[in-house]
Amino acid sequence: MTDTTPHPLSLRGFLMLVLAGSAATIAFELYGEVISPLLGGSRLAPVPLAGSVFKALSGFQSREAANFLHYFAGCIGYPLGFALVARPLWQKFMPGLRWALVAVAFGIVQWVFALYVMAHLIAGQAPFLGFTGITWAALWGHILYALVAIGLTHHFLLKRSA
Numbered sequence: 001m002t003d004t005t006p007h008p009l010s011l012r013g014f015l016m017l018v019l020a021g022s023a024a025t026i027a028f029e030l031y032g033e034v035i036s037p038l039l040g041g042s043r044l045a046p047v048p049l050a051g052s053v054f055k056a057l058s059g060f061q062s063r064e065a066a067n068f069l070h071y072f073a074g075c076i077g078y079p080l081g082f083a084l085v086a087r088p089l090w091q092k093f094m095p096g097l098r099w100a101l102v103a104v105a106f107g108i109v110q111w112v113f114a115l116y117v118m119a120h121l122i123a124g125q126a127p128f129l130g131f132t133g134i135t136w137a138a139l140w141g142h143i144l145y146a147l148v149a150i151g152l153t154h155h156f157l158l159k160r161s162a
Contacts, residue, residue, distance in 0.1 A: 008084055017083055115129055
């Protein structure tokens with residue numbers, strides 16, 4: 001089999017990653033604003049979290065910058081992280097592992113990054129936001145995000161041909 005995947009930094013590869021990240025961000029937002037609360041879970045608040053990170057880094061508050069940071073991470077940052085770091089590791093060390101399992105693992109890594117690294121280490125909030133309801137809603141939201149993003153990437157970009 002020959003790998004026909006476009007490089008993530010090629011125009012085609014980058015646009016497909018942004019498309020997959022955008023669809024995944026929509027799924028994350030839909031889950032966080034509608035589905036989780038309907039199921040009795042917490043409503044997600046990623047923009048205020050991004051705002052606290054921005055304030056910790058810059059010293060001032062900006063709702064616009066918080067929105068930009070959140071959507072940049074979802075539409076561009078996380079997809080590039082997958083394409084440039086997680087996917088090569090997956091292909092090198094566990095190429096036979098199903099994409100859905102890789103997506104669940106990547107979603108958990110995103111959750112740790114968002115709620116421990118960004119929220120705690122940078123913004124100074126409690127680790128994993130104190131393991132409250134929002135913590136678990138965020139875990140499922142990040143797993144859903146990764147399943148959508150990697151599923152679309154796998155379907156449209158990771159084509160293999162003989």
